[in-house]
Amino acid sequence: MNLRQLSALLGLSQTTVSRALNGYPEVSEATRQRVAQAARAHNYSPNTRAKSLATGRSMAIAHVIPLSSHHEMVNPVFADFIAGAGEVYAKNGYDMILSMTGDRDESKVYRDIRAKNTVDGLIIHAPRLHDSRLKLLEDLGLPFVVHGRFGNQTEGYHWLDMNNRRAFARATGFLAELGHRRIALLNGLEDMDFADRRRDGYLTGLANHGLSRDPFLMAAQEMTEYHGFSVTKTWLAAPSPPTAILLSSMILTMGARRAVHEAGLTLGRDISIISHDDDLSYFRNGDPVPEFTSLRSPVRDHGRRAAQMLLRAIATPDMPPQNQLLEAELHVGLSTGPAPLPFRRVNKG
Numbered sequence: 001m002n003l004r005q006l007s008a009l010l011g012l013s014q015t016t017v018s019r020a021l022n023g024y025p026e027v028s029e030a031t032r033q034r035v036a037q038a039a040r041a042h043n044y045s046p047n048t049r050a051k052s053l054a055t056g057r058s059m060a061i062a063h064v065i066p067l068s069s070h071h072e073m074v075n076p077v078f079a080d081f082i083a084g085a086g087e088v089y090a091k092n093g094y095d096m097i098l099s100m101t102g103d104r105d106e107s108k109v110y111r112d113i114r115a116k117n118t119v120d121g122l123i124i125h126a127p128r129l130h131d132s133r134l135k136l137l138e139d140l141g142l143p144f145v146v147h148g149r150f151g152n153q154t155e156g157y158h159w160l161d162m163n164n165r166r167a168f169a170r171a172t173g174f175l176a177e178l179g180h181r182r183i184a185l186l187n188g189l190e191d192m193d194f195a196d197r198r199r200d201g202y203l204t205g206l207a208n209h210g211l212s213r214d215p216f217l218m219a220a221q222e223m224t225e226y227h228g229f230s231v232t233k234t235w236l237a238a239p240s241p242p243t244a245i246l247l248s249s250m251i252l253t254m255g256a257r258r259a260v261h262e263a264g265l266t267l268g269r270d271i272s273i274i275s276h277d278d279d280l281s282y283f284r285n286g287d288p289v290p291e292f293t294s295l296r297s298p299v300r301d302h303g304r305r306a307a308q309m310l311l312r313a314i315a316t317p318d319m320p321p322q323n324q325l326l327e328a329e330l331h332v333g334l335s336t337g338p339a340p341l342p343f344r345r346v347n348k349g
Contacts, residue, residue, distance in 0.1 A: 001042045001043065001044045002044075003017060003018065003044075006035075006038060006039060006042065006044050009038060009042070010034065010035060010038055012031075012035070016031070016035075017035050020032045020034075020035035020036070021035060021036070021039060021093070022092070022093070022315070057120045057314070058117060058118055058119055058120050059093055059094050059095060059120065060094060060095040060096070060097055060118060060119045060120065061085075061089055061094055061095070061096055061097065061119055061120065061121050061122070061123065061307070061310065062096075062097045062098075062099060062113055062118075062119040062121075062122050062123075063082065063085075063096065063097070063098050063099070063122070063123045063125060064099045064100075064101060064106065064109055064110065064113075064122065064124070064125075065098065065099065065100045065101070065125055065126075066100075066101060066106055066125075066126060075223070075251065076250075076251075077249065077250075077251075077277050077299050078125075080299040080300040080303065081147065081299050081300070081302055081303035081306075082096075082098075082303060083300055083303060084299070084300035084301060084302065084303025084304040084305075084307070085123065085303035085304065085306060085307035086303075086307075087303075087304060087307075088303075088304050088307035088308055088311065089307060092311055094120075094311070097118070097119060099113075106133070107132075107133075107136055110122075110133075110136055110137065110140060111136075111140070113142075114140045114141070114142055119142070120142075120143070120314050121142060121143040121144060121145075121310045121311075121313065121314050122137070122142055122143070122144040122145075122310075123144070123145055123146075123147060123306055123307070123310060124137070124144055124145065124146040124147065125147055125148075126148070126192060127146055127147075127148040127149060127150045127151075127192070127193045128150075128151070128191055128192055128193060129151040129191055129192070129193055129196055130151060130191075131150045131151065131193075133150070134150045134153055134157065137157070138156075138157070143158075143310060143313040143314050143317070144157070144158065144310070144313075145158040145159065145160065145306050145309050145310040145313065146158065146159040146160075146161075147159075147160060147161070147302070147306055148161050148193050148194055149161050149193050150193065151193055151196075154323070155321070156321055157321055158309055158310070158313055158321050158322050158323070159323055159324075160302060160305055160306045160309060160323070160324040160326070161194075161323075161324070161325055161326070162194070162297050162302075162325075162326050162327075162328055163325050163326065163327050163328070164194050164197035164198045164201060165197045165198070165200050165201035165204065166201060166327065166328075167198075167201060167276070167295045167297075167327070167328035167330075168185075168197075168198045168199075168200075168201030168202045168205065168246065168276075168295070169201040169202070169204040169205040169208070170201075170205070170295075170330055171201075171202075171205070171246050171274045171295055171330060172185075172201070172202050172204075172205025172206055172209075172246060173205045173208055173209060174274070174293075174330060174336075175244040175246070175272060175274065175336070176205065176206070176208075176209035176211060177209070178244075178272065178336065178337065178338050178339060179338050179339035179341075180243045180244040180272060180339040181211060181243070181339065182214075182217065182240065182241065182242040182243050182244070183202075183206065183211065183217065183242060183243075183244045183245075183246065184217035184218070184219075184235055184242035184244070184245045184246070185198075185199065185202045185217065185218050185219070185245075185246050185248075186219050186221065186227075186228060186231050186232070186245060186246070186247045186248065186252050186256065187199055187202075187218070187219065187220045187221075187248045188220065188221070188222070188223050188248045188249065189220055189221070189222060190220040195220060195248060198248055198276075199218070199220075202218075202246060216238070217235070217242055219231045221252075223248060223249040223251050223252050224251060224252070224255070225251055225252070225254045225255040225258075226255060227252060227255065228247065228251065228252035228253060228254060228255025228256045228258075228259070229255035229256065229258045229259045230255070230259075231256075232245065232255065232256040232259035232260065233259040233262070233263070236259060236260070236263045236265070236271075237263075241271075242271070243271055243272065243339045243340060244271065244272040244273070244274070244336070244339070245271070245272070245273050245274075246273075246274050247273065247274070247275050247276065248276050249275070249276055249277050250275050250276070250277050250285070250292075250294075252275075253273060253275035253292055256273055257273070260273070267292075267334065267335045268334050268335050268336055268337040269337055269340065270340055271340075272293070272335060272336040272337055272339075273292060273293070273335040273336070274292070274293045274294065274295065274335070274336060275292045275293070275294045275295070275335075276294065276295040276297070276328070277294075277295070277296075277297055277299060285331075285333065289333065289334060290331055290332075290333030290334065291333055291334055291335060292333045292334070292335040293330070293331065293332050293333045293334075293335050293336040294330075294331050294333060295328040295329070295330060296328060296329045296330075296331050297326065297328045297329075302326070305324060305326075309322050309324070
């Protein structure tokens with residue numbers, strides 16, 4: 001079925017049907033739903049090239065990934081975000097372009113995208129504390145949504161982020177209330193905005209419970225399984241090891257668990273662990289009881305939300321900046337328990 005036939009079936013003009021399918025704000029919600037239902041029932045899929053010609057849009061969204069964060073391309077957190085965003089693009093007739101670039105070439109990539117007019121908007125990943133991209137993006141004039149925030153510059157642009165400070169303050173407080181006094185943080189690289197906010201939350205949680213900061217118990221690494229293993233192994237071998245560890249990703253947590261098992265310790269009894277980002281499509285945290293106590297954030301849904309925000313910005317250029325600050329849920333699993341007294345180390349030999 002083509003657009004003309006679908007329009008005739010509905011008794012609407014082709015313009016109205018096209019605008020309903022493309023999310024134009026002047027089309028009523030009732031009409032939009034009626035058109036969408038008929039399109040699904042009759043397997044109508046708009047021709048992307050024709051749609052582009054009709055709307056003056058490229059019908060594509062770009063995700064530019066700096067090589068300095070290339071590990072994100074194989075990170076299940078990034079994959080889930082992209083999958084969620086992709087669902088929204090496909091539903092709305094948009095293609096997705098993934099582009100990787102070196103830090104030195106990044107501004108050139110954005111400028112080339114704008115000059116070639118190959119996309120209608122951008123999703124920005126891995127914002128840093130001191131990030132020159134904001135000024136560049138504003139100058140280019142393309143709609144964009146940031147997954148995260150550019151440090152203290154939080155006004156004047158669209159962004160979607162987790163409340164990382166509150167989440168990590170809450171998790172640290174939860175461990176303190178279980179009696180833990182040696183609480184460690186294994187964070188992501190702290191020139192990244194999310195990691196800086198998580199560290200602040202951790203320090204706030206310590207201060208709220210009268211606990212002092214110990215630099216030995218604070219590490220910032222790329223979020224890989226190996227770093228989770230090696231840092232945790234070092235901590236456990238120390239004369240005064242932590243009795244609890246807060247980790248910034250499930251991948252780090254996999255490595256920390258390996259180090260705990262290698263040391264002959266039992267999670268939830270000898271040492272407690274809280275992970276972040278456990279709600280991943282292909283990386284489940286136990287069923288039906290979570291293996292790890294976790295700060296749960298549905299990353300796939302975040303991808304959907306960011307994509308929807310961007311498509312609204314494209315459809316409504318005058319839309320004021322939209323922000324979504326989402327809250328993580330603390331889910332209690334098998335990896336946390338009261339602080340051990342005294343701490344027991346088992347030497348395997």
